[in-house]
Amino acid sequence: MEDVAEAYLHGQRQRMLFLLMASVMTAVGAILAMGFGSSENLSMRSTLGILFGFQSAEGLQMEILVNLRLPRVLIALVGGAALAMAGTMMQGALGNPLVSPLTLGVASGAGLGAALAIVLDITIFGLAEFAILGNAFIFAMLVVAFIVKLGDMSTVTSESYILVGIAITFIAGAIIQTMTYFATDAEISQLTHWSFGSLSRPNLAQAILIGLTILSFMPFGMVAAWDLNTLAVGGDDFAASTGVDPRKTRRSILILSATMTAVVIAFTGIIGFLGLVAPHISRILVGNDYRVLIPTSAVMGAAVLLVADTIGRTLFAPIVLPVGIMLSILGGPFFLYLLMLRRKSL
Secondary structure: OHHHHHHHHHHHHHHHHHHHHHHHHHHHHHHHHOOOOOOOOOOHHHHHHHHOOOOOOOHHHHHHHHHHHHHHHHHHHHHHHHHHHHHHHHHHHHOOOOOOOOOOOHHHHHHHHHHHHHHOOOOOOOOHHHHHHHHHHHHHHHHHHHHHHHHOOOOOOHHHHHHHHHHHHHHHHHHHHHHHHHOOHHHHHHHHHHHHOOOOOOOHHHHHHHHHHHHHHHHHHHHOHHHHHHHHHHHHHHHHHOOOOHHHHHHHHHHHHHHHHHHHHHHHOOOOOHHHHHHHHHHHHHOOOHHHHHHHHHHHHHHHHHHHHHHHHHOEOOEOOOHHHHHHHHHHHHHHHHHHHHHHHO
16 A cells, blocks of 8 residues: 555656646746747847846847737747646546537637627727727637536536537637628638737737736636546546535536636637647646646646747748647647557557
């Protein structure tokens, strides 16, 4: 018995060490990402010198750092962490590894809201500068409200959430395609660019606001880790026997996850792949204990989004590839490689 306990503690120490190392590497990567770009006025050496106080920044250099590169890096970190955490918690709450903010329809709701603002000029807020942003957030939250209302029905199972999410995705997609069919070339271009997902839209103030909002939500996700572990070990019956209300837990986790997703994609556009792949990568690396899996997923999500965006804005500079495209190009093959590697080790 002591050997089992010692082996468990050893495994936990290894997982925590990995989490610490991944966090440090992500932080270092964020600093280095500030130095990548197409500007000849701000090289990697100049950027590091400015950040660490070895040289003073000129006017243009400070403009590039503060208004262009810093917001992108901040959004990559907090947005990637939020989407990955949301995907992890949704998968745990519903007991399905294919669940993500995209498959539950939250991203599709945001896309529908954005399309209404772009094509039909239908806005929730009267201010034109907040039309797309406001619509995307409100319609994503409408999907959340519908999912929560669905959870109040006694006959609803975890599979029902997934089926409803798929239905919402198809309905929203059909409406968007119909509007696209009648849209002008300029409207189609704007809608397509929004649907790709990009970290260039938020300014520094918005990036800080998103970061503070997401950081305030994260402790609630860590508190939910214990309940998610009980659901993962023995399902609803076992969770109920330990004093956990499965329906209430599932509803609160879905609200938290979907809200975090809505906050991010309202500013960035649809970034759907990360909420699916980051939890799987983290699960392969640290296992299914949600006390470690949730923070690891957050770090992995931040790292993956940061790397994808950095490559996207430097590979064909000064042309910037949207981060949603880069995630699919880079993340898909890497995800398949990890799955094949794990299969060989079994």
